[in-house]
Amino acid sequence: MRAEITELASKLRKREISAVELTKTYIDAIEKRNPTLNSYVHLTFDTALKAAEQADQMLKEGDAPLLCGIPMALKDNICTDGLLTTCCSKILDGFKPYYDATVWEKLKAQGAVLLGKTNMDEFAMGSTSETSCYGAPLNPINTAYVTGGSSGGSASAVCAGLAVYSLGSDTGGSIRQPASFCGVVGLKPTYGAVSRYGLIAYGSSLDQIGPLTLNVKDAAIVFDAIKGGDKRDQTSVYHDYGVSLAECLDRDVKGMHIGVAEEFFDGINPEIKSKIVEAINLFEKNGAVIENIRLPALKIALPVYYIIACAEASSNLGRYDGIRYGHRASSYTSIEDMIVKTRSEGFGDEVKRRIMLGTYVLSSGYYDAYYKKACLIREEINREFDAVFEKCDVLIAPTAPNTAFPLNYKGASPVEMYLSDICTVPINIAGIPAISIPCGKDSKGLPIGMQIIGKKFDEATVLQTAYFYEQNSGIKAGVYEGGTRA
Amino acid sequence: MAITKTEIEKLAKLARLSFTDEELERFTAEFDEIIAFADTINQSIEGGTAEIRSVGARMVSFDDLRSDEVVPSLPNDKILSNVEGYNGFFSLERSKK
Numbered sequence: 001m002r003a004e005i006t007e008l009a010s011k012l013r014k015r016e017i018s019a020v021e022l023t024k025t026y027i028d029a030i031e032k033r034n035p036t037l038n039s040y041v042h043l044t045f046d047t048a049l050k051a052a053e054q055a056d057q058m059l060k061e062g063d064a065p066l067l068c069g070i071p072m073a074l075k076d077n078i079c080t081d082g083l084l085t086t087c088c089s090k091i092l093d094g095f096k097p098y099y100d101a102t103v104w105e106k107l108k109a110q111g112a113v114l115l116g117k118t119n120m121d122e123f124a125m126g127s128t129s130e131t132s133c134y135g136a137p138l139n140p141i142n143t144a145y146v147t148g149g150s151s152g153g154s155a156s157a158v159c160a161g162l163a164v165y166s167l168g169s170d171t172g173g174s175i176r177q178p179a180s181f182c183g184v185v186g187l188k189p190t191y192g193a194v195s196r197y198g199l200i201a202y203g204s205s206l207d208q209i210g211p212l213t214l215n216v217k218d219a220a221i222v223f224d225a226i227k228g229g230d231k232r233d234q235t236s237v238y239h240d241y242g243v244s245l246a247e248c249l250d251r252d253v254k255g256m257h258i259g260v261a262e263e264f265f266d267g268i269n270p271e272i273k274s275k276i277v278e279a280i281n282l283f284e285k286n287g288a289v290i291e292n293i294r295l296p297a298l299k300i301a302l303p304v305y306y307i308i309a310c311a312e313a314s315s316n317l318g319r320y321d322g323i324r325y326g327h328r329a330s331s332y333t334s335i336e337d338m339i340v341k342t343r344s345e346g347f348g349d350e351v352k353r354r355i356m357l358g359t360y361v362l363s364s365g366y367y368d369a370y371y372k373k374a375c376l377i378r379e380e381i382n383r384e385f386d387a388v389f390e391k392c393d394v395l396i397a398p399t400a401p402n403t404a405f406p407l408n409y410k411g412a413s414p415v416e417m418y419l420s421d422i423c424t425v426p427i428n429i430a431g432i433p434a435i436s437i438p439c440g441k442d443s444k445g446l447p448i449g450m451q452i453i454g455k456k457f458d459e460a461t462v463l464q465t466a467y468f469y470e471q472n473s474g475i476k477a478g479v480y481e482g483g484t485r486a
Numbered sequence: 487m488a489i490t491k492t493e494i495e496k497l498a499k500l501a502r503l504s505f506t507d508e509e510l511e512r513f514t515a516e517f518d519e520i521i522a523f524a525d526t527i528n529q530s531i532e533g534g535t536a537e538i539r540s541v542g543a544r545m546v547s548f549d550d551l552r553s554d555e556v557v558p559s560l561p562n563d564k565i566l567s568n569v570e571g572y573n574g575f576f577s578l579e580r581s582k583k
Binding site for chain 2 (some may be wrong): 094095096098099231234299300302303304306307314318321323324325326328331332335338339340341343344347352353355356357359360361363370373374377413414415418
């Protein structure tokens with residue numbers, strides 16, 4: 001089943017369908033398709049049906065929020081009280097958090113129905129979701145290809161009609177890139193716009209939670225529901241967005257200044273470049289002013305990102321010692337030996353690589369040459385974006401330099417995979433918002449994503465620009481037409 | 487700069503990780519490429535780099551700190567519910583015989 005939030009909310013209010021019936025429809029779809037797609041790694045059908053009953057009661061009483069009774073999914077790194085949350089890592093095997101993440105607390109209060117936790121790269125480290133300890137989710141558009149990552153299960157579930165919407169997290173493109181690969185919409189909000197309390201940390205100064213949806217309006221509705229400051233996350237911000245962003249999406253782009261930076265197009269697949277240029281032409285034809293701009297520091301954004309993210313990861317992942325939760329080695333000779341064995345058995349190769357790089361750049365003798373320098377260049381990247389947004393309302397760029405990779409692709413080294421994050425990481429470094437929306441397909445029929453990037457806390461303009469494109473281009477989210485698991 | 491196996495072993499010790507000989511061989515080769523990638527941070531960019539202001543401070547606002555008050559915390563039994571073999575204390579395998 002594939003339906004928009006407003007359409008389902010209307011049916012629920014008119015009692016054309018109950019929340020329980022709607023939930024059962026999605027459960028049936030998951031039971032049928034998840035064995036192939038592997039979008040979900042933990043299913044929560046019992047609690048979903050109870051939540052749906054409560055939602056029906058709220059709807060009966062009237063005045064229920066828009067998301068009441070709508071079935072949805074959460075990435076497996078968002079804590080849910082009493083429900084498995086494992087970051088798709090062996091080291092968190094069996095872990096059931098004892099509190100809810102703020103985003104889930106907010107959605108639950110609005111009557112959301114959680115169907116399960118979605119597949120992802122282990123600890124959100126990867127670009128294909130293949131580092132998951134549960135095996136990779138498949139791309140519903142073509143099951144021989146990856147979903148992208150790290151929120152690959154969240155993108156796959158929405159694309160295949162296994163959830164109306166899902167939440168993912170984005171540290172260097174982990175919402176936008178899988179949205180692009182699966183042909184759905186993915187919003188990475190401004191750093192601080194959404195509380196990170198209860199999000200299992202990877203790179204704390206970069207991580208941000210956001211929605212994956214079938215269309216721009218749904219992304220705005222979900223963002224409206226989860227945004228806001230939180231005393232439990234000192235980096236969150238009490239920003240006054242004024243009205244509901246979902247209610248002010250209609251905006252003419254006439255006179256809007258749209259920036260295009262050549263640095264985002266270096267080494268991009270020509271088919272992707274051509275679709276983005278078509279989109280830029282559409283905006284120009286409708287009266288937008290296209291500004292050719294430069295962002296020279298983007299050239300070194302990738303190493304800056306990997307140095308900062310891995311430094312933070314090496315510290316954040318220091319807590320996994322096998323004592324208080326998760327996997328513990330079965331035999332050891334001392335406590336130190338137990339910790340080393342637990343971590344070595346529990347973490348996968350990509351996580352180990354990033355912990356090692358983080359340890360290296362923070363170690364004595366290298367701190368100034370890597371970490372401190374990366375922080376310095378981060379300031380420069382911020383300054384460049386600030387200057388660009390003096391004259392531009394939004395920027396347009398590809399979401400990724402390529403469409404989805406084939407599953408089990410062995411042709412790229414770890415560093416070559418890191419290079420595929422080139423279009424998304426600068427946005428996390430600067431802490432600004434960006435959305436990925438479908439903008440066509442390549443010659444293999446794989447979706448292409450376009451990124452619309454805005455200034456801090458200006459999600460309104462980002463969403464309005466995306467909505468304009470969606471309404472005027474006629475391009476919709478990709479559709480799952482069946483497929484098999486090899 | 488080529489990274490040596492000894493350096494990888496030293497880093498692994500700091501990171502509380504261990505590798506088999508085969509893993510160490512593979513990891514050293516991969517890590518060499520990763521460090522070369524990290525070194526590209528030293529490329530020059532147009533306009534140079536900005537003066538560092540205060541690393542980290544930009545991300546955190548100190549204008550709205552919560553007051554230092556004791557508030558109810560989660561119950562111990564809930565917090566310890568994930569501990570394997572918890573019985574009033576953390577139980578690990580005997581390491582001194």
